[in-house]
Amino acid sequence: MxxxxxxxxxxxxxxxxxxxxxxxxxxxxxxxxxxxxxxxxxxxxxxxxxxxxxxxxxxxxxxxxxxxxxxxxxxxxxxxxxxxxxxxxxxxxxxxxxxxxxxxxxxxxxxxxxxxxxxxxxxxxxxxxxxxxxxxxxxxxxxxxxxxxxxxxxxxxxxxQYLSLANRPICHTDFSPLTCHLAKLRHLDISNTLITDISALEELRNLEILLLHNVKIKSGDAGATLAKMGNLRVLDISRKLDDDHNFDYGSQEATIDLPASFLNEQLSKDGQPTWPHLNCLDLSGQALGLSGLDKSVELLNQIVDANKKLEIVGILGTPLNDQQYERPGRKLKVISCSSRRQVMDALAYYTNLDRESFTSFALHSLYYALQSAYDEFEDAELRECADLVCDAMKKGIRAIPTQMAGSACLYHLCKMTRIQRLPERCVRLCVESCLDAAEQYRNVPQLQKNVWLTLCNDFLLRMPGMDFYRTCKTALDSMMSNRDPSVSRMTIAIVSIVTPKMRSAEAKLLISEVRYIRHLVQIMEEHSAMIIKHRRHENSIYTLKFTLSALWNLTDDCPKTCVEFFNANGVVTAFDILKKFDKQMNISTKVLGILNNVAEVDELKSHIMQNKEYIAILLDCLDGDFDECDASGRHRDVERGYFAAGVLSNLLLCNDWTQCAFTKEMINAQLVESIQKWPRLDAPMVSYRSFAPFMNILKDSDHDGAQMWCLWGVLHVLENNDKQPNNNTGVTYLDMLKSPRLPEILLKMHAHRNTHIYVKYLIQEIWMISHSAVDWTSMLKNIKVSDLSPDLETMQKIQAPPIDNAGAQAPPTNYCGKIQTNNT
Known part of the structure; x- marks a missing residue:
């Protein structure tokens, strides 16, 4: 034990x-x-x-x-x-x-x-x-x-004393002349060689371990030769199974029946033990008589009875593999797949012996046991299974059958809520084994399916301590190497989930390989075109949504990625999707999120701003029924309007608008009108790594609409996420607000005599949420008196805008009307 x-x-x-x-x-x-x-x-x-x-x-x-x-x-x-x-x-x-x-x-x-x-x-x-x-x-x-x-x-x-020539393409004429010089050998392994006659081994009378796995003996008296080795403790005469895990009768007929020769030599001794010390005999893969189950049992009984010290016998892949074999009065460890316990023992045994066909056979048996009787496994057994499967996959990394069967087992171990029965240590081992397999065999579609089916698990992908960078990179590489639609869907889904969990440095390292961005843009183009062509192509909609989510996260705070996205025709494709999918809010919102990131890059702003159609599409997105919720309780029109407003707010930072068909004033007025209609949302719709995107606008823009967008966004994340760590950094939005620069900017804006009343209202709401964490009063000392409006006393005395009798906020006094745009 x-x-x-x-x-x-x-x-x-x-x-x-x-x-x-x-x-x-x-x-x-x-x-x-x-x-x-x-x-x-x-x-x-x-x-x-x-x-x-x-x-x-x-x-x-x-x-x-x-x-x-x-x-x-x-x-x-x-x-x-x-x-x-x-x-x-x-x-x-x-x-x-x-x-x-x-x-x-x-x-x-x-x-x-x-x-x-x-x-x-x-x-x-x-x-x-x-x-x-x-x-x-x-x-x-x-x-x-x-x-x-x-x-x-x-x-x-x-x-x-120890010699292994296993798997070498040598024949008996190469090795036979040497046996007379190797009299001290105790361990010899010539498994899977081309040797067909072992007669010369009779010189090696000190041998204690002889491994003849898959050696096809065609000549000589094998039994008599083995009988000369009276010190044998371990004898392996197993045969490799074929690709379907069957023993090949045809090939065995052309060779000497080793189990029969072995037994015949013992029976000829009139009860005298031929191998008195024999402790372990491996017969796995042998046909055991070719005469039916009863004859196989009889053959094995005779072998066991003739070797009194035999404790371990391998019968995996033989006609007796599924039979509970016992011999009265003998304490035998039988290597087979007749029970759940024996399957796990067989897997451990053959993994350590480097027997790939037997390892994959045991993995297949374990897979069927997990598939048909998972609920019968105890937690300790599941942990043991995970360890054994991962060990087998690690040691058999160059054997595709082992990886196929092993990854299938991991799927059943990690499927849905089952993964919660495994400790984090085992889960990490499972993930590492899956990623190793995916990296080693990128062009084997079925193995890729096994791997990504296993990893497509919400609990797993949210587990702390996971290597999100490696997971994302491997998924992207697999996506690019496989054109299989199901592999593409799963890998892009995983990328979209893990990219926001990566550290900023890891994200930037990942996207330094521009081929990933180009490929994702290509997927955008292909699947948007497929959806339009087939109208309701569910798989393409699924893939497109996750691709957009991945690009949204990969372009966040990464100017170089945004430039590459633009160079790959991503902006053109994005606006084309906005135009053709204007009724599908979930898709539109994700596209606008990407465009937000692109619009933050100074060198790309003008390319959007100078296109009349692009601006018209963005302005259309500012309109909607902002009080309406969908079945999930989300305000889709607000979400779309928010991200469209973000793009426009960044574009307002451009100095030269002579090439644009719209004026800054027209766009600003539309922003002001739209933002003042947005209700306060009860659920988060966006997250930020920092408030830098808002800071850049607030310190450089004097447009009310752009300022409102920034403040509404800050207020939204503070209201919904103030107690939650942001992007696995452990930093909350309240912590981000403590940076002196942003509060000082807000105080100056609120104090200025020309600041829009709704801007002041949003600043006050931010202060109300954060006053316990941010020392606003001390920051007032840094504001020049010349900047203050005459009626400002202290931040503590700020009053909210008037509230009407129904409890709704009254419209600000300088409310702006709607600007009509022409899409032609």
Whole structure:
């Protein structure tokens, strides 16, 4: 039980102080920073721990190797499984030559030649390993998929006890001549090689672990050869499953039936145990007799009975996979998928053994269990499932079947409210695994669907501690790599949700890649055209809305993005949408929000202002039934009018209006009339990262309409969001108001004799909400007396405008009439 807890809860076990120190030193080494005051030789254990930390950081490269000099480090083990360092690099030769190694893992990547198509082992031994390593090396891992040359050099390793050649395209003629030199071997892995005759292995009589996974033996007496290895404790004669997770009868008929040979050899001994120490036997993927379920059970019974110390037997993907197998009087751990518990055990077992087909098989079984019986899982089991699936996906990142099945499991674990049964640690693991899969396989549509279906979860996307930047960037990359409509809809929805949650610096870093903005504008154009063509194209409406929301957030406080949006024909497309979707308020509001951001950029204002049609469209948006609510209780006409007014207010800052068909006075009067009709809203309709957009207008504009728009916006967010942190910064709108500049500007405006009465009223309302948090009185001292109107005494004595008998605000005395515009 303790071992299981450690296996399943390993992410929760804290690192030791030694490991933490080693990680810190490793980071400094990888950064090229000084890591020791003096070149004091480090002991073997600490040296190896630092190297391991470099491996975990994926920082074991040529530059780092050059710093691991033999006068400081006493290194006896290296693991290059995650590295691709060219063999001819001087650092490789120098560093390894200076080490007396006892363990060397080249792994799947290996130290290849520059072509990465072959590995010359003889050249590597001659150039990189010293005499002490040849004599003392005990562990050598050469697994990999490329052709390997110079295997004859294995005879030089006099103390070798562990050897792996798994997945290498070698045949028995390459390996057989070497067995007589490897008599000390205790562990041999030749899984998934091209070896078809294992007769030469009879020389290896000290073998305790023999892994023959997916080795298709076609000649020789395999049973007799195995019988010579009386010390075997672990024997793997499993077969890889096909893509549909079935054992292939046809291919097995052409090879020796290993389970039958194994049993026949035992039965011929007249009760004497052939392998008295055999503890683990893997038969997964084998047909087990090809004669029906009863014959398979009988075969397995005989094998178990003949091996009294057998404790672990793998039958995953065999005819017995779904059967509850037990043998009276024996305590067996059966690796199969006959129960929920066994499925999880099988997943953990084969993930650690690097058996991709069995891992994906177990993941499929877990998927069906979650799909059909999720409610039967206890919370602890769900946590264990999340850990196991994420671990399998991490270790099998290069196996598409593992990623497909794993992402499908994560969908069921994170679906809707189910995610609330997982702790935040598990949720973050699930998100990271999904993003890893999406980044690794951008052009696999079904995998992308699995990932984004899983991540399209409101609870998940609002969880604190999420990496919103990575999520958004990965979603954008997937969107651009896939033209699948469902992937586009989900990714754009996620982008629209997480962009406002990113820090400003992250948002600016993200949109520094202009290709994202161009692509989003292209989506705007395509889906708006599709909606017009098909009238009610629900998927296109959905995609368009989320695209507009994403662009609204990405252009916020980002002038460079706004410029790129304009250069990508975004402004033209935006006004075209406004013109054609004037009855769809939700779409119009989002477009106007984007145009607000664009209009804040000085160099772009004139491009809008000089277009007569654009101004006419914006002025039309100021009109509406402002008291009407939709079914959700929102004042859509107010929202549309507010954002249209924002664009116009920013345009009024332009100095040269000679190219515009409308005068500033006409636009200002229309703004004043519209804004005074807006009711105070009970629900927030907008959020701001700062009050800078208002400050720029208030300090530079003397137009009543522009001032009213700014003050109405400040008042709105204060009334609805004054207690809520803004944009995950922890800063409230009241905190933003405390900045001395804005209150001083407001006080000066209120004190000035020519300020519009409705402007004064809005300032007073802002003061009423914020007077407990903002020291308005002390700020009066900074206002020049010449600026004050004769009747101002103190801010505390400001009176509200007159209220009529019905309780509604009476119209200000200098109320302006409506300006008619001509759209032709």
């Amino acid at each position: 303790e071992q299981q807890c450690r296996r399943y809860c390993r992410t929760a076990i804290p690192k030791s102080l030694k490991d933490l120190c080693a990680s810190k030193l490793a980071k400094r080494i990888s950064e090229g920073s000084p890591f020791l005051r003096e070149n004091v030789p480090l002991p073997e254990e600490l040296s190896n721990t630092i190297v391991k930390a470099l491996e975990e950081l994926s920082s074991l490269d040529s530059a780092t190797l050059a710093r691991l000099t033999s006068d400081v480090f006493t290194i006896t083990r290296f693991n290059f499984a995650k590295c691709k360092i060219p063999l001819r690099q001087g650092a490789m030769k120098t560093t390894l030559k200076g080490c007396n190694l006892r363990s060397l893992i080249l792994g799947k990547s290996g130290l290849h030649e520059e072509s990465f198509l072959k590995f010359d082992f003889e050249h590597f031994v001659d150039n990189c390993l010293n005499e002490a390593t040849l004599k003392g090396l005990k562990h050598l891992d050469l697994r990999g998929s490329e052709k390997i040359y110079g295997l004859k050099m294995l005879s030089e390793f006099l103390s070798l």
